[in-house]
Amino acid sequence: MLLIRLQSIIEQSFVVAADLGKKWQGIVAMISVIDMGLGNLGSVIQAFQRVGCNVLITNSSIAVSSASAIVLPGVGAFGDGMKMLRKMHLISPLSEHVAAGKPLLGICLGMQLLARSSDEHGYHEGLGFIPGIVERLKSTGPDCRVPNIGWSDVIVHRKNSWLYKNSTEESIYYFAHSYFLRCDDANDVVATIDYGGAPITAAVERGNLLGVQFHPEKSLDAGLQVLAAFVNYVHYSAREVA
Numbered sequence: 001m002l003l004i005r006l007q008s009i010i011e012q013s014f015v016v017a018a019d020l021g022k023k024w025q026g027i028v029a030m031i032s033v034i035d036m037g038l039g040n041l042g043s044v045i046q047a048f049q050r051v052g053c054n055v056l057i058t059n060s061s062i063a064v065s066s067a068s069a070i071v072l073p074g075v076g077a078f079g080d081g082m083k084m085l086r087k088m089h090l091i092s093p094l095s096e097h098v099a100a101g102k103p104l105l106g107i108c109l110g111m112q113l114l115a116r117s118s119d120e121h122g123y124h125e126g127l128g129f130i131p132g133i134v135e136r137l138k139s140t141g142p143d144c145r146v147p148n149i150g151w152s153d154v155i156v157h158r159k160n161s162w163l164y165k166n167s168t169e170e171s172i173y174y175f176a177h178s179y180f181l182r183c184d185d186a187n188d189v190v191a192t193i194d195y196g197g198a199p200i201t202a203a204v205e206r207g208n209l210l211g212v213q214f215h216p217e218k219s220l221d222a223g224l225q226v227l228a229a230f231v232n233y234v235h236y237s238a239r240e241v242a
Contacts, residue, residue, distance in 0.1 A: 031055045031234055032067035036084040037108065046131040047217035051066050051228040058234055069103040069234040072110035076235070078118035078134055081109050082126065089194070091127070098129055103208050108177060111204065111211030115181050130206050133185035137177070140196035147178040152193040154202045154214070161190045161205045162233040174176055174216035180213060185242065208237070221232040 015075075031048070031056045035041055041057060048055045048071075055071065056063060064070060074081050074096075085091055098104055108112050115126040118134035126134070135145045154171040156164050175193070181201045183189050186204045192199035204211045210230060216223030 013156070024100055024153070030067050030220070031071060031231070032058050032063050033067045033071040033073065034064065034090065034110075035059045036072075036074050036081060036088075037058045038081060038084065039073060041073065044073050044107070047224060049233070051224055053231045057068070059088045059090070059232040061089050061093045064090055067097065067102070069105070069230075069236050070094065071107065071230075072113065073107040074094075074109035074113070075176070076109055078109065078112055078126070079122065079124040080121040080133055081113050082124055085127075086111070094127060098142070098209065101208050101237075103135055103210065103230070103237055104129075105230050106209075106211035107217075108213060108215055112181055112211055113144050113149055114181060114204075114209060114211055118179065120179050125175060129209050130181070130188060130204060130211070134179050134181050136179050137195065137200070138197075139228065144196035148177060151175045152202075152214070154191045154193055155199075156191045156203075158190045158205065161203075162212055163203055163205060163229050165229050169233075171222060173212075173219040175202075175214045177213055182209070 021157045031053065033041060034043060035057050038060070045055060045057065067095065094104070105110070112118060112134045113126050114129045114131045116136050117126050118124045118129050120134065120136065137148060139146050151172050152175050153222070154173055156171060158164070181204065183201060183204060188204050189201050190205045191203040202213050212226060214223070216226045
């Protein structure tokens with residue numbers, strides 16, 4: 001059944017992504033992807049290119065400060081991610097970016113870093129943009145392996161969110177994680193997966209902050225639609241500012 005559904009997703013066309021250039025013609029928005037040195041950014045860059053968006057890879061505080069929108073991808077440990085952001089002097093530019101109301105998308109570890117703190121390998125403070133803590137997944141049986149790696153059905157709770165304005169009924173995405181974000185405010189949770197009978201955060205949205213626990217760049221057309229929706233939001237925000 002899973003293979004059949006995956007094949008169905010592969011066969012979908014990129015109708016949403018194809019019209020982005022025409023829809024936002026004349027609106028200039030620069031999206032910067034932060035390179036923390038934690039993960040291969042190649043697939044992320046290619047995914048954005050496939051939805052008609054060229055992005056800037058950077059670890060420069062100047063580029064972050066001038067960006068219209070930020071993408072913060074990453075894999076690995078929470079503490080390592082925060083260490084790299086501090087080392088690159090990006091904490092203040094990111095905070096100023098968010099305070100200015102400009103879009104920020106966190107992917108996998110990047111979403112977790114938006115939280116207040118994490119207990120991964122000890123206590124670590126996060127960026128504190130989204131009220132909540134990052135906790136380890138708890139295995140409750142053979143169907144709840146840690147880490148959670150593979151395809152999972154995502155249940156969308158806020159279909160009016162920017163991330164899911166362009167989504168289809170197919171909502172299966174690729175995950176690879178051992179920790180998850182537990183939000184203080186349930187309204188920040190856009191989508192979840194069922195993990196041993198308990199809802200686990202799959203996507204968040206709080207004002208101009210967006211995040212996904214899954215890897216959209218590895219999630220075929222469903223993932224590309226999420227990235228296209230983010231690009232759509234970025235151009236909308238740039239138009240509102242212009």
